[in-house]
Amino acid sequence: MANPSKKQRLSVYLDPEEVKTLTAHAARRDQSRSLIAEAAIVSFLSPDAAEGQEAATTKRLAQRMTRMECDVGISVEMLAVFVRFWLTTNPPLAEPAQAAARAQAGERYDIFVAALGRRLAKGPKLRQEISEDIDPARDAQ
Numbered sequence: 001m002a003n004p005s006k007k008q009r010l011s012v013y014l015d016p017e018e019v020k021t022l023t024a025h026a027a028r029r030d031q032s033r034s035l036i037a038e039a040a041i042v043s044f045l046s047p048d049a050a051e052g053q054e055a056a057t058t059k060r061l062a063q064r065m066t067r068m069e070c071d072v073g074i075s076v077e078m079l080a081v082f083v084r085f086w087l088t089t090n091p092p093l094a095e096p097a098q099a100a101a102r103a104q105a106g107e108r109y110d111i112f113v114a115a116l117g118r119r120l121a122k123g124p125k126l127r128q129e130i131s132e133d134i135d136p137a138r139d140a141q
Contacts, residue, residue, distance in 0.1 A: 012037070022036060022037065
């Protein structure tokens with residue numbers, strides 16, 4: 001029976017590319033390939049490994065949520081600026097002209113939706129065109 005306190009031999013099969021990577025890593029660390037492989041296996045089997053993966057996933061999700069919040073903020077601000085501009089520059093129409101304006105608005109809306117669809121399909125996205133490093137203090141002046 002093998003001594004439980006003594007290390008046991010284990011044979012594994014690795015692809016040639018992994019062997020090259022393992023060998024190079026061991027050489028950089030001035031350690032044996034066996035010691036590097038053992039450390040990797042211990043790390044993989046550690047209960048902390050799952051927590052580390054979960055933490056990395058949580059970090060990526062948080063970054064995506066931050067990006068989405070920024071995108072939504074840009075969208076809301078853009079819409080608010082457009083509505084304010086539109087309301088201040090367009091006077092109300094006289095009653096007889098309203099029917100013709102509604103018909104023309106329907107056509108223009110269809111053209112707008114088609115253009116929006118094309119833009120969303122091939123980009124670039126508006127948020128990519130807006131510089132994120134614009135100084136907010138400069139805009140307030």
